[in-house]
Amino acid sequence: DAxxxxxxxxKVTETGTxxxxxxxxxxNHRYMYWYRQDPGHxxxxxxxxxxxxxxxKGEVSDGYSVSRSKTEDFLLTLESATSSQTSVYFxxxxxxxxxxxxxxxxxxxxx
Amino acid sequence: xxxxxxxxxxxxxxxxxxxxxxxxxxxxxxxYGLFWYKQPSSGEMxxxxxxxxxxxxxxxxxxxxxxxxxxxxxANLVIxxxxxxxxxMYFCAMREVIILTxxxxxxxxxxxxxxxxxL
Numbered sequence: 001d002a003x004x005x006x007x008x009x010x011k012v013t014e015t016g017t018x019x020x021x022x023x024x025x026x027x028n029h030r031y032m033y034w035y036r037q038d039p040g041h042x043x044x045x046x047x048x049x050x051x052x053x054x055x056x057k058g059e060v061s062d063g064y065s066v067s068r069s070k071t072e073d074f075l076l077t078l079e080s081a082t083s084s085q086t087s088v089y090f091x092x093x094x095x096x097x098x099x100x101x102x103x104x105x106x107x108x109x110x111x
Numbered sequence: 112x113x114x115x116x117x118x119x120x121x122x123x124x125x126x127x128x129x130x131x132x133x134x135x136x137x138x139x140x141x142x143y144g145l146f147w148y149k150q151p152s153s154g155e156m157x158x159x160x161x162x163x164x165x166x167x168x169x170x171x172x173x174x175x176x177x178x179x180x181x182x183x184x185x186a187n188l189v190i191x192x193x194x195x196x197x198x199x200m201y202f203c204a205m206r207e208v209i210i211l212t213x214x215x216x217x218x219x220x221x222x223x224x225x226x227x228x229x230l
Contacts, residue, residue: 031216042117042202042222050216056209059219090156092218100146100206100218102156 003027006091006103013110019078021106023091025071029101031094032074034058034066036087037105043090049074081110114138115205115221122226124193131178132188132224134203144206145186147177150223151199159201162186193228200225 005024013019023032031050035043035058045058047066055066063085065077078085086109094100116135124130136145147159162170162177170177178187190197203221 031218033218035220040120040222043204043220045217045219048217050209056217058217088154092156094216094218099158099161101158102148105154 004091004093004101004103006089006106008106009104010107011109013081013108015082015110016080019081019108019110021076021089021091021108023074023076023093023103025074025093027093027095027101028071029093029095030071031100032068033092033094033100034064034074034076035090035092036060036085037090038087046076046089078108081108083110086110114207114219115203117203117221117224119224120222122224124190124226124228126195126228126230127192129189129191130193130226132190132201132203132226134186134188134221136184136186136203136205138184138205138207140207142208145177145179146204146206146218147175147186147188148202148204148220149197149199150202156202160188190226195228195230198226198228 007022033048034046037043044060046064049055049068067075089106091103092100143164145162149157160172160175162179174191176189200223202223207217
C-alpha cells in the first residue's frame with residue numbers, strides 16, 4: 001500500500017476557479033511538502049508543514065494556500081486558478097533526517 | 112539566491128562508464144543534509160543517497176556515491192558502471208533546519224540534470 005496518496009491524479013480546470021489538491025499519508029510523518037515541477041525549473045517548494053496547523057511558505061507560494069488539520073492530510077488550494085499554475089504537483093513527507101518520500105504527482109491543467 | 116545549483120542541464124555517458132553529476136549548495140546552517148533523487152520518465156521520485164553535514168565519510172549506496180566537499184559546498188553524485196536504466200532526471204536537494212519555525216525542516220531542490228546513457 002502506498003504511504004502517500006495524492007488526489008486527484010489528473011485535473012483540468014478553468015481559469016478563475018478554486019482547486020484543492022489533497023495529500024494523504026499513512027506514515028505518521030511530521031513534515032509534509034508541496035512542490036510544483038515545471039521544465040527547466042526542477043521542483044520548487046510551494047509550502048511546507050512541520051506539524052498540525054504549522055505551515056510556512058516556500059519560494060513560490062503566491063496564489064497558493066495550505067492547511068493541515070491532522071497529521072495525515074495536507075491540502076493545497078489554488079484560490080483562483082491561473083494558466084501559470086498549470087504544472088505537475090508533488091507532495092512529499094518525511095520524519096527522520098533522510099529519506100523523504102514522494103507521492104505520484106498530480107497533473108493540473110488550467111484552461 | 113539559488114540554494115541548490117545544478118549547472119549541467121543534460122549529460123551523456125557511455126554504458127559501463129562512470130559519470131559525475133554536479134551539485135553546489137548555499138547555506139549558513141551548520142546542520143544540513145544533502146540528497147540525490149532520480150526521476151525516470153515515468154515520473155516517480157526515487158531516493159538515491161543522503162549525506163549529513165557532520166558525516167565524516169562520503170556516503171555510498173551500491174553504484175552511487177556522493178563526493179562531499181564541505182569547504183567547497185559541493186555534493187556531487189558519482190554513478191559507477193552506468194546502465195541504460197540510469198537514464199533519468201537527477202535532482203540534488205538540501206534539507207535545512209529553520210530555527211524560527213521551531214525546527215521545521217525545509218527541503219529545497221535544484222533544477223536537475225537529465226542523464227542519458229548510451230550503448
